[in-house]
Amino acid sequence: xxxxxxxxxxxxxxxxxxxPFDKESDIYTHQKAIQELAENVGxxxxxxxxxxxxxxxxxxxxxxxxxKETKNHFNNRPRYTAIKWLVPLINLSFIVLAVLGFVSYTVxxxxxxxxxxxxxxxxxxxxxVQSSFDKKLHILHTYGQLFELTEQQTFHSEELxxxxxxxxxxHVVASSAIKELAHSMNALDQRNNxxxxxxxxxxxxxxxHQIMKIESWKDKYVRYLGDWIxxxxxxxxxxSLGTYAFNNPSFTYPTLAASPCYxxxxxxxxxxxRDNCVPNDIDMKGAPCFNIITGANMAGKSTxxxxxxxxxxxxxxxxxxxxxxxxxxxxxxxxxxxxxDSLTDNESYFFAELKRLKMVIDKLxxxxxxxxxxxxxxxxxxxxxKQKGSxxxxxxxxLLNATGLIATHDLQLAHLKDSFPEYVNTQCFEADITGxxxxxxxxxxxxxxxxxxxxxxxxxxxxxxx
Numbered sequence: 095x096x097x098x099x100x101x102x103x104x105x106x107x108x109x110x111x112x113x114p115f116d117k118e119s120d121i122y123t124h125q126k127a128i129q130e131l132a133e134n135v136g137x138x139x140x141x142x143x144x145x146x147x148x149x150x151x152x153x154x155x156x157x158x159x160x161x162k163e164t165k166n167h168f169n170n171r172p173r174y175t176a177i178k179w180l181v182p183l184i185n186l187s188f189i190v191l192a193v194l195g196f197v198s199y200t201v202x203x204x205x206x207x208x209x210x211x212x213x214x215x216x217x218x219x220x221x222x223v224q225s226s227f228d229k230k231l232h233i234l235h236t237y238g239q240l241f242e243l244t245e246q247q248t249f250h251s252e253e254l255x256x257x258x259x260x261x262x263x264x265h266v267v268a269s270s271a272i273k274e275l276a277h278s279m280n281a282l283d284q285r286n287n288x289x290x291x292x293x294x295x296x297x298x299x300x301x302x303h304q305i306m307k308i309e310s311w312k313d314k315y316v317r318y319l320g321d322w323i324x325x326x327x328x329x330x331x332x333x334s335l336g337t338y339a340f341n342n343p344s345f346t347y348p349t350l351a352a353s354p355c356y357x358x359x360x361x362x363x364x365x366x367x368r369d370n371c372v373p374n375d376i377d378m379k380g381a382p383c384f385n386i387i388t389g390a391n392m393a394g395k396s397t398x399x400x401x402x403x404x405x406x407x408x409x410x411x412x413x414x415x416x417x418x419x420x421x422x423x424x425x426x427x428x429x430x431x432x433x434x435d436s437l438t439d440n441e442s443y444f445f446a447e448l449k450r451l452k453m454v455i456d457k458l459x460x461x462x463x464x465x466x467x468x469x470x471x472x473x474x475x476x477x478x479x480k481q482k483g484s485x486x487x488x489x490x491x492x493l494l495n496a497t498g499l500i501a502t503h504d505l506q507l508a509h510l511k512d513s514f515p516e517y518v519n520t521q522c523f524e525a526d527i528t529g530x531x532x533x534x535x536x537x538x539x540x541x542x543x544x545x546x547x548x549x550x551x552x553x554x555x556x557x558x559x560x
Contacts, residue, residue: 095338099145100237101152102323103330110331114410116424116463118350124412125347127253131336137247138333138340144243145330148236155323158233162319166309167223168302178306181209182298210296217291220301231279231308234319237326238272244329245269257328260321268322271315278307335413344368345414348405351423354381354497356406356465360418363401364408372536373418376402381463382492382517386508387501388543389523394536395501396431396469398523402499403429403467425463425497428454430471447471451487458494466491466498481506492517508542 098104115121131138168174188202241261245268249255261268282304284291294300339345342364360373372394378385389395405415410424430450451471457464471487472480481504488500488507492514500507511518522543526533 095334097142097334097337098330099142100240100326100330101154102327103334106327106331107334110335110411111407114407114424114427115412116410116426118352118424121350121410121412121424123251123253126251126412127332128335128339128412128414129347130249130251130254131332132339134247134336135340137243138336141240141243141329141333142337144239154233158319158323161231162312162316166312168306169309169313174302174306177299178302185209185297206293206296209299210292213292213295213299213301216299217295217301220305223305231275234272235276235279237322238269238276240326240329241272241322242269244325253328253332257325257332260325263318263321266315266318268318268325271311271318275308275311275315278304278311282308335411339414342414342416345416346419347414348409348417348420348422350409351421354383354423354425354463355379356402356422356497358405358415358417358420358422361401361405361420362416363397364404364416366397374398374401374536374538378497378519380517381495381497382514383497383519384488384492384510384517385499385519385521386488386510387499387521387523387538388503388505388508389501390525390543391503393523393525393534393543395523397536398538399429399431399467399469399499399501403427403431406465423463423465423497425465426457427467428457428464429467429469430454431467431469444472454496455490455494458491458496464496464498466496466500468498468500470502471500480504485510489513505542 096104096107098107115124185202185205188197188205191197192199192202244258245261247254247258249258282301291301345364348358356376356378358376361376362368362371362373376385387395387398401416405417405420406422406427408415409420409422410427430447454464454466472483484502484504484507488510491498492510508520511520519540520542521538521540523534523536524539524543526535
């Protein structure tokens, strides 16, 4: 999915995964922008090509913002403003007097020479100041083409128009401002020609004029810099999402429900081979509502949980999902699928999982709407303790109006349906054993799994089972 070309876009794209939207209006707004960009192939490709011409650095944004916060050195000091106008005025006066015959031509030549010598000390200081911001301004210049490309497009969706509006505020056009900056930077770079610079400095302190132009540019446009940088990240991330949507034409955009709900037909894992992936349905409505998924090893329980979770995440990002159709409620997704030990925190797997489960309970008690996905909880304890703890935990989830899925090998957990028949459903992935052959359909079925395959597989591998 990551086709970003800027560090700003990459960070924002990661942010969409870590903190997806939970408001219907935000999701639909994002969805429309992605749909529009998916169809605008030419713009996305040109944006990517222009972005690839400059390999950005992670510190780009910080460096530009640092320059934004620094104070101007020359424009804030009246003496430099006075020098900027007095030097050319004095030289011009001597030249006019020489032309009129009041003084010898030696006088203006001497004046220019004196100012040329005086400019040397100032030139050294200008070099120091220039080196502090030169890289930052060149970064801005490289993004100018991305600004211009975005400004020239005709957009229709609300989010894309808002991004375009960040580049055109109060009759200030970002690309035009960047071109103005580039012109001043190029002019200042001419100081590398020592002979020309010496003459120009002697005539009117040319370097001082150029660096004060850049500082004046900063005073004029500094308040827009944050929005310009923000627009690059947003457009870059959206183009990346639009490319993903374009590359998956079989995916469909889900609709949002007003109350807890997750319904999908033909749901697939988007990272699996399309020809081998077996689609499954899901039909959950209301809160509390919990599906307990049982089944043998390798039957497809964990893959199904990931399929449901990934498509839920895609939906909350405004993305199309791997399904024939899907309707869901954008509750916050919370999972416990890959909890690990932490040696640095001196934390066992079991304790890390307990902390995760406690976090889920705390969120529910605060009234947060969650969609919970759990895979074989409390694996780090003995079977009796695990069974009792898992049953109690699931019962508490139901009493807190939770919605979600849990996969488990413990068939006893399915008895929770007896206590809450209206809110708990049991489904399974069955392992079919016919004679000496084990097969998996990977299709979700109603009820509790009947066949387990551990002993069967051990025998097949030559391990004696008494």
